[in-house]
Amino acid sequence: MYSFIARQPIVDINKRIVAYELLFREGYRNEFTSMDPERATSRLLIEHFFLTNVQGYEQTLYLVNFPYQSLVEQIPTLFPSHLLMIEILEDCPPSDELFDAVKSMNEKGYKIALDDFIPSPSWERFLPYITTIKFDIKQIAIADASEFIQAHKQYDLYYLAEKIESHQELEDAQKAGFDFFQGYFLYEPEIIRGKRIESSCFTVEQLKLAIHQSPIDFELIERLIRYDVTMSYKLMRFINAHLSQTFTSFEDAFHALGLDRIKLFISLSLTAAHELTPSVYYQTSMQRAHFCEQVAALNTFDLNIEHAYFVGMFSQLDKLLEHPLSHLIETLPLNRAAINALLKQEGTLGNILGLAIAYEKKDTSSIQWFTDKLALDSSLTDQFYINALDWSTPEYHHLRLEGKLLHQQ
Structure with a gap:
């Protein structure tokens, strides 16, 4: 399965690209399909920021439309403020709860735009907390927009003219006092396709x-996420976007980010969820994860079991997402030992991963080489591999959710 996102450049008065508007698409057709706006926005955000944008957070400002409810719930605060401009859709009522949400997000450093703005006294109180006003010049005449611009000089506002479709419209908008410009005359939206991996139906249903639940059992939620490649990857990228520290465990990350924020992120991810497309790499990633954590749990080693687990789980991200593993790993908050294990198969973690891969390939000589190097009993690692094969199957879903390792039963 693939995701499709369109991005349309926004230029300044010198025609330099300064930002992009992100637009939801379901295929190569450059048009919005009929879908619930909340779901469309959820999919666009999750897929761009936490799934398909494998180069990480390039220093580019993105404008994204947000429906009313997502604004009131302050969903935009899940995303980096320096990369996101929040667009308030034109059909949002200027209510008290929206005003409170806008004021709060502004105070948190978020840039906010009024999209397809039609001047009204009811929006005046919002203006001190707004960064940019977008006028659709097919709906509001450039001359009328210019009047508004001149009448609101007391505010530190930028103005964007959209639907620019000719050189004359561009010139008129520049003379009228607009700062930024968007339209097919300048650039058409560019469709970007990215490989998408999905969570298992079991994980989505249980989450x-x-x-x-009331109260929420965050230990259960942690286990559900931990045993799902897609949710783990998205949450790791979310952690990396908001915390500067190296990953230790989901429990630590939950407390550092705040449980309310984690709940909001999970809710958004579930709204964006698709059905899982079966992949052999998905199941073998889970097998590697459990094999590696079993080995790392031995007293022989002084290892963080979580690091070993995610080295196994993320070792095939390149095959799942069809991008170089080195690019994908850059977006995750892993420590240097885990990164070296994944990219170079170095160190103790790298040897454990190598042993897991050798078992997959039924490469007896490599199995012997790695067990000797790690000073392990091959009969024990044989059992670990059998455990991992069983543990990764759907029949063991509930066993995994109890937080138990198969070999400990």
Whole structure:
């Protein structure tokens, strides 16, 4: 399965690209399909920021439309403020709860735009907290927009003219006092396709139940995420976007980010979820994860079991997402030992991963080489591999959720 996102450049008065508007698409057709706006926005955000944008957070400003409810819930605060400009859709009512949300997000450093703005006294109180006003010049005449610009000089506002479709419109908008410009005359939206991996149906169903419990069992949620490649990858990228520290465990990250924020992120991810497309790499990633954690748990080693687990889980991200593993790993908060294990198969973690791969390939000589190097009993690692094969199958879903390793039963 693939995701499709369109991005349309926004230029300044010198025609330099200064930002992009992200637009939801379901295929190569450059048009918005009929889909619930909340779901469309959720998919666009999750897929761009936490799944398909494998180069990490390039220093580019993105404008994204947000429906009313997502604004009131302050969903935009899940994303880096220096990369995101929040667009308030034109059909959002200027209510008190929206005003409070806008003021709060502004105070947190977020840039906010009024999209397809039609001047109204009810929006005046919002203007001190707004960064940019976008006028659709097909709906509001350039001359009328210019009047508004001149009448609101007391505010530190930028103005963007969209739907520019001719050189004359561009010139008129420049003379009228607009700062930025967008339209097919300048650039058409560019469709970007990215490989998408999905969570298992079991994980999605169980998370939907868990997130609505009262009180919420965050230990259960942690296990559900930990045993799902897609949710683990997205959450790791979310952690990396908001915390500067190296990953230790989901429990530590939950507390550092705040449980309310984690709940909001999970809810958004579930809204964006698709059905899982079966992949052999998905299941073997889970097998590697469990094999590696079993080995790392031995007293022989002084290793962080979580690091070993995620080295196994993320070792085939390049095959799942069809991008170089080195690019994908840059977006995750892993320590140097884990990174070296994944990219160079170095160190103790690298040897454990090498042993897992040798078992997959039924390469007896490599199995012997790695067990000797790690000073392990091959009969024990044989059992670990059998455990991993069983543990990764759907039949063991509930066993995994109890937080137990198969070999400990």
